[in-house]
Amino acid sequence: MADNLATKKSGYLRPGPIESFISNGLKAQDYYFDLPLKHTDSSCKETIVVFARRVIAVERQGDAEKLPWLIFFQGGPGFQGPAYNTGWVKMAAKKYNVLLLDQRGTGLSTAITVQSLSHFKTPQEQAEYFMQFRADSIVRDSELIRETLLGNGYNAVPASITAAYITGGIPPVFDSLETVYRKSYKSVVEHTERYYKRFPSDIKRVKKIMKYLATHEVKLPTGGTLTPRKFQQLGLNFGVSGGMDRVHALCLQAFVTLNGKEEMSSLFLTEMASQDQIPPIYAVLHESIYCDGPGVSSNWTASKLLNGEFKSTFKYSVEEFGQYEDDSSKLVYFTGEHMYDWMLDDYVSLQPLKECADILASYTAWPKLYDAEVLARNTVPVAAAMYYDDMYVARECSEKTARGIQGIRLWVTNEYMHSGLRDNEGVLTKLFKLVSGEIDVPIA
Template identity: 40%
Template sequence: MRTREDRPWLLYLNGGPGFPAPRVDGDEGWLRRALADYRVLLLDQRGTGRSTPLNRHTLTRLGPHLEHFRADSIVRDAELIRRALLGDEQWSVLGQSFGGYCTVAYLSIAPEGLREALITGGLPGVEADADTVYRHLYPVVAAKIAAHYEQFPGDRDQVRRIVQYLRAREVRLPGGRVLTVDAFRLLGNLLGSSTGSRQLHYLLEDPFSARQLSDAFLMRVQQELSWASTSPIYSLLHEATYAQNGVTGWSGERVRAEFPGLDFLGEMIYPWMFDNDPLLRPFRSLAHSLAQHHWPALYDLDRLRDNEVPVAAAIYAEDMYIARDLSLSTAGLIRGLRPWLTSDYGHDGLRVSNGAVLDRLLATLRE
C-alpha cells in the first residue's frame, strides 16, 4: 500500500465563479474516495477565501480588471502552484460545475500540466454563446417547475397567493431588500439541487400569518436569496462564464422574454438585481459595464480536438445549471473524452453520491 506521500496530487476546482473551496471536515464521501488514491489540494480561486478575497470595499476599484477572474486566469494560477509544488510533475484535476469550465480551460491552455481530468456537472458548451446557453436552460427551468407542481400540486395556489400579495403592496425582507415578484421568483434556483423541490415546498407550506407574509417566511426567503449576493464576483461574472469572444449584454434578461409565464427563475443574473438587493447595489454601474465588455474566448477548440489528456465527464441528464445537449456536443469535440450521461443524479451528484460519482469516473478512466 502506498503511503500518503507516495500518492499523486489531485487538484479540486469547485463551483462558482467567486466561491472559495469547500471547508470540509473530512467526512464528505467524494473526498474520502479521492483520498484513497490521491493527495487533494482544495484551491481557493482568485478573489476568494484565503486568496485575497474581494468584497464590496475593494471590488469596485478593479473595474475591467475583473476580466482576469474567469476560468483562464484561474488555470494560470493553478499552473504556478503546480510548478511550485511539483516542478515538472503532472497532477490530476477534478472540476465540479464551474470547476468543470476551469478544467476544460486547463485542457485548452496548459494540458501539459495534467495527467488526467475528471468533470462532474460542468462540461461547458465550448462553441455556444450566452444566448444559446440560456435558450437551452430556460426550458429545463420550466420542466423543473412542472415537475415540482406535479409532486406538490397545492404549491401552485400558494405561489399565486404570494404573487398577488406582493403585487398589491411593498414587502421588505428583514435585511431591507424589497421582496418584488421577480425577487420571489429567484427561489426557483432551489429546484436545481437534489433536495431543492422539497425545500421549496416546505418554504411555501405556510407563508401567511394573520393575512400577512409571516416574519418566519420572510426570514427564510432572505436566507435562500443570499446565494446571489454573498459573493459579488459570482453576481458580476456569472454570465461572463458563458461569453465566447463577445458581449453578453444581459443575455439572461434578454432571452427570458422568449419564455414568458415562468413562476420561478433559475441560476440567472438580472440587471434589476443590482437595484433590488442592497448588497449588490454598490456594484450596479460595474455590472452594467461588464455586461457590455467584450470578453475574449475561453477555449482553444483546435487544441481540444487534438487533446491527449485522459478525460472522463459526468453529464447529468436533467441538470438545471449546465445545458445537457451542449455538454454532449463538447464531449464529442474533445478528443478522447469519455462521457457518462446519467439520470441517477442531479447537479450536486458529486456531493450527495457518497463517492459513487467519483468512483465511476475513475473507473471509466482506468478501463
C-alpha cells in the same frame, strides 16, 4: 507528512509555518500563495492571495509524497472550495493528495466583496479588477501552485495533467450565450411543472404569495424589498437534490395570522433574506463565463430573453392571475440560474456594483477561454459525468462539446441531479474507473 513541505519549495508560497490539523480521519494542511493579479501583464506587480487546502487520509501520511495530486475546481462562478470532510473528498484522500482550492476572489483567498470593491475610485476600475477573475486566471493560478508544491518546473497545460474528471455537465464551448439561456429557460419551465406535480397545493400557495408581494411592500430583515420576481428566483433550487422540498417548506411557512390578519412570517422572510447574499462574482461575472474571445459581449442576455420570447411564460401581474387563483392549469413559473440587470436594483448588497456590472455586460475584448484545436487533438484521459436532466447545463450543449474533445469517456445518467458529486461519492469513483479502464463507455 511533514508540515514544512511547501516551505522547502521555491515559488509563490507565503513565508511562515503551515497550519495543519487532523480531523475525521483526515490530515489537512493549509497553504497561502501570493500570485500575480494579472498573469499576462508583467508590468503589473500587484498580487493577490490564493488559499488551498491539502487533504489526505491519516493512514496514507507515510507515503503521501508518492501519491498523485487531485485538484478540485469549484463551479459557480464565485464559490469557495468544498469542506475538507465532504464524502467524495474522504474517498479520494485515500488515493490522492487532494487539493481544495479557494479560487481567486472566494473564501480565504483575496475575496471579492462589496466591501473590498468600495476601495476602487470608479466603476471602471472595479470592472477591470473583475476581469482578472475568470477561468483563464484560475487555471494559471493552479499551474503556479503546482509548480511550487511539486517543485518540478512549469509546464503548460495540458502537459501537466495526467487525467481530468468532469462532473455536473461540460461547458458549452460551441454554443452561443443565447442558445445556452434559451435551453435553460425551457429546462426551468419543465422543472417548475415537476415541482407542482410533486406539491400540487403549492400552485395556489405560490399565487397567494406572489399576489401579496405585488400588493404590499415587504421588507427583508437585511434590508431591501422582497419583490415577486425575486421570489420567482427560488427556482434556482430545483436543479439540486432536495431543492424542491426546500422551496415547498418555504411556501408552507410564508404566512402567519396575527390578530386575525395574515402577513408574511418572520421565519419566511429570514429564509428569503439569506437568498439575498449573492457572491458578487456569481452575479456580476456569471454571463461573462460564456464569452469566449474578442467580439462577444454578454449584454444581459438572460434579461433580454426574459423580456422577449419568454415574457408571456414568466411575467406575473395581479390583473392577469387574479382570475386564475383557483385554476390549477394556470401556473406561476419560477426562474432558474439566470442573472438579471434588475438584480442590481432589487438586491441591496449588489446595488453598489450596478455601474460596474453594466460595463462588464457591454465589454467585448474578453480573451479566449477554450482552444477547439487543442480539444480536438486531446491526448489526456478525460471522463465526464453528464446528468440527463441537468437544469443548469443543457445536455445537448454538453454533448456537442464532448464531440469536440478527442478521447473523452462520457457517462450519461439520469440517476443524479447537478449536485451528484455532493450527493454520492460513487460518481467520482465511476469516473476513476472509466479512466483506468475498469469499466467501459463509448469513447468520443
